[in-house]
Amino acid sequence: MTKEEVIKIVNNVFEELFEVPPEKLAPEARIFDGLGLDSLDTVDLIVALQKRFKVQIREDERVRNIRTLNDIYEFILTLEQEQAKKS
Amino acid sequence: MQLRRVAITGMGSISPLGRGTMALTEGIEAGRSGVRYMEGWNQYTGLRSLVAAPAELKDEKQIPRMARRSMGRMSIFAAQAAQDAIADAGLDPAFTSSGRLGCAVGSTTGSAISLNQTFETMLPDKDLSKLSSMMFFQCISHTASMNVAQYLRINGMVMAPCAACASALQAMGLGYDMVRLGRQDVMLCGGAEELHPTVTGSFDVLFATSVKYNDQPQKTPRPFDRDRDGLVCGEGSGILVLEDYDRAVQRNARIYAEVLGYYTCNSGDHVSESNRANMVTCMREALKLAGIEPSQVDYVNAHATATLQGDKEEAEAIHDVFGSSVPVSSLKGHLGHTLGASAAIELSAALSGMQKGMIYPTLNLENVSPECAGINHVAGSPLKRKGNILVKNSFAFGGISAVLVCRVP
Numbered sequence: 001m002t003k004e005e006v007i008k009i010v011n012n013v014f015e016e017l018f019e020v021p022p023e024k025l026a027p028e029a030r031i032f033d034g035l036g037l038d039s040l041d042t043v044d045l046i047v048a049l050q051k052r053f054k055v056q057i058r059e060d061e062r063v064r065n066i067r068t069l070n071d072i073y074e075f076i077l078t079l080e081q082e083q084a085k086k087s
Numbered sequence: 088m089q090l091r092r093v094a095i096t097g098m099g100s101i102s103p104l105g106r107g108t109m110a111l112t113e114g115i116e117a118g119r120s121g122v123r124y125m126e127g128w129n130q131y132t133g134l135r136s137l138v139a140a141p142a143e144l145k146d147e148k149q150i151p152r153m154a155r156r157s158m159g160r161m162s163i164f165a166a167q168a169a170q171d172a173i174a175d176a177g178l179d180p181a182f183t184s185s186g187r188l189g190c191a192v193g194s195t196t197g198s199a200i201s202l203n204q205t206f207e208t209m210l211p212d213k214d215l216s217k218l219s220s221m222m223f224f225q226c227i228s229h230t231a232s233m234n235v236a237q238y239l240r241i242n243g244m245v246m247a248p249c250a251a252c253a254s255a256l257q258a259m260g261l262g263y264d265m266v267r268l269g270r271q272d273v274m275l276c277g278g279a280e281e282l283h284p285t286v287t288g289s290f291d292v293l294f295a296t297s298v299k300y301n302d303q304p305q306k307t308p309r310p311f312d313r314d315r316d317g318l319v320c321g322e323g324s325g326i327l328v329l330e331d332y333d334r335a336v337q338r339n340a341r342i343y344a345e346v347l348g349y350y351t352c353n354s355g356d357h358v359s360e361s362n363r364a365n366m367v368t369c370m371r372e373a374l375k376l377a378g379i380e381p382s383q384v385d386y387v388n389a390h391a392t393a394t395l396q397g398d399k400e401e402a403e404a405i406h407d408v409f410g411s412s413v414p415v416s417s418l419k420g421h422l423g424h425t426l427g428a429s430a431a432i433e434l435s436a437a438l439s440g441m442q443k444g445m446i447y448p449t450l451n452l453e454n455v456s457p458e459c460a461g462i463n464h465v466a467g468s469p470l471k472r473k474g475n476i477l478v479k480n481s482f483a484f485g486g487i488s489a490v491l492v493c494r495v496p
Contacts, residue, residue, distance in 0.1 A: 019152045036153075043220035051217065056217055 006053075006076050013048045027070035035069075055079045069076065090267045095493070096340040097176025097328030098435040102421050103140035103321050107171060111432065112439045115421050115447050116469065117280050120305040120320050136296035138304040140321030140423030141280050149191040154238045156192035157224035158354070159198020161281035162234035164324035164428075169235045169275050177340055178273065180239075181341035189243030190275040191261040192232040192326065192380045193254025195428035231279040231324070231427075243271050249427070252390070253351070253483035254278040255325060256430035259491055262329040272331045277431030279324035287320045293359060295394050296320075308393030308424070309451040310417035311402060311459040313315040321423025325431025336457040342476070343438050344493040348377025354486030360480055361397040366404035369488035370478065374408075377492035381409045384492075385474025388437040390397055390482045391417035392424045401482065404461035410463070411452040414472070416465040420450030430481040434491070437477055441495045445469040 007027075014020040020035050033039050037045065046057050053076055059064055060079075066072055100107065103121025104114030121140035128137045147155060147163045158166060169190070173180060182188055196202065205222045209215060219361055224230060229247030236245040244265060248257040255278030262274030268461070280286075290296045297317040300307035307317035335342055350373035354362035375379060389406055391398045418433045425432055438445045452466040479491045 001297055019148075038219045040156075047219060074321075 001080055003073060003077060006073050008077065009052050010049070010072050013045070013052065017044060017048055021055065027068065027073065029069045030067055038064060049076065053080070073087065091269055091303055091425040092332035093263050093266045093346045094330050094332040094335040094340070095327050095343040095346065095438065096330045096335045096341065097172040097178065098326070098438070099171030100323065100325040100432050100435050101142050101164040101168050102323040102325070102425065102432045105143070106167065108439050111436050113319055113473055115418065115440070118189045118450060120421055120450060121122055121305060121321060122304045124301060124304045127283075128284045128287075128467065131235060134284055134288050135298040136287050136319070137301045137319070138297065138307060138319055139287060140319060140425070141282055142321075144322040148452065149237060156221050157237070158234045159201040159230060159281065159465055160232050161194060161198050161279040161322070161324065162225070164281070164322070165192055165231040165235050165279035165326065166238045167275070167327040168277065168279070168324040169239060172275060172326040172328050173239070176330070178328070182273070183239045183241045186242045187272040188241060188246060188275070189265060190235050191244075191246040191248060191258040191272045192235050192275070193248040193250060193258045193278045194231050194280050195249065195251045197226040197228055197230045199281055199286045203285060210468065222472060223391065233434045235275065243335035247424055250487050250489075251485065252392075252426055252429055252481040253423065253481040253487045253489040254427035256479065256489040256491055257351055259327060259329065259346070259434070260489060263346045263349050266329050266331055272334055274329045275326050276329050277324065277326035278427035278429070280322050280426040280428045282320060282322040290318060290320065295492070297393065306451060308419055309354035310389070310391035310419050310449050311398050311455055311464060312393070312452050313454040315395065315398065315456065315467075318419070319423040321425040322428070323425050323432055324428050325435050327431055327435065335491050336414050342496055343442065344495045346491065347379060347494055348373045348408040348492040349490070350376060351487065351489040353431055353488070356486050358486070361400035361483055362486060363400040363404045363407070365486060365488050366401055367407045369490045370408045370480070372403065373478070373490035373492050379476055379492055381413070383408060384413050384478050385472070386437070386441065387413055387415045387478045387480065388433055389415055389417040390480040391449070392419055393423050397482065398456070399458040401480065402408045402462050406461045410462055414446045414465045414470055415462045416447055416449040418447060420452065423449055430479060430489070434479050436496060437479065438493065441474055441477060443473055446474065
């Protein structure tokens, strides 16, 4: 998947699930302070990303380092590369 | 200890006839039925009743996402009804955070749709990892009360009497006691429920639902009628504002009614069958506590869901207590059985009608069943009569009876 495709899907999750207006979805947007998510929302974010990208995130410690939208894009791309290598 | 008087100063409802008391009463006065054929329900193998009374879910996004995310459909109904009730009562919205306002909102279960989605997501693999964090909050038994409290920032008591069809009346009884005792100055009281094929299915497997009118949905349910064949589930929410009477007078609030008495008891007899003797006891004790003689009652708003056994037992019980002169009707012909919300929605309508000098009829009561005869049924058009004393009945699975007595000024 290209980065553009990843961005489109991740942003769609934020628009549909968290009702964030598209104009706020800049790569540098901070998920908790800027986009208004809280700890309960991160559970749903993980569930949605796992479903959309067919990856496992829940137990991955790297999730704790995510602060911005761009962090999510890069994380997903990394996971996809890791999955591709395994197969 | 001096017990306070309690007034009903506000009402809000989402019902199969629309949002608000005006939509509710206009619909009833126009003889409208909220019952529809439910598309897609025939996919459930074994579900025989394919009719229900849905409410319209709209304007839900006016509730901010952070408050709305833990709300299933029924909690959205409850939040909207509660908000409308507060506005109707003319209460300062900030008063909800004073600690002197609480809520008691009941339902049969948590959100039925969310419960089904939870199990459909999790099963058959028993995989919890796909579940949303909010599912628990939508499914939990006190979801309606909890969500009303969170949305309106209520700092007083938050209670959730879950007593199936008697939930809203027990909530009003709780609220009445809390205000009477001075524990709270105002209580938002009522119930909520939402439709799902499994909700109707719960009654369907007991042969308690209406199955003969799937092709004529508005002919059912038929409380007290010779051709009744069971209940029709409905959905929505009703919330009433119960307030310290003197406080209401002091702030020039509109007083819909004064609550004079409340009683609830149990038959201890059977989980599903209605019990005439228990109904009689409950009505008599509620009247005694209200200081009202049966002869003083102007209207009995019945529970009557159109089940064969339940309507018969209630008609006989009403006759035992009141004889054959007091007007009686059930509003479930118009609304279906809104279960946990029923007593609150129906009481709102009944009080509004009485304020206008009207006793609303039982819709679809065309031929009184011989086993339900012996009481004064109001059928056809509203009975134009000025009356003051109303008795509201609610009877639920588990042998629960609950009765509220009110005086309309």
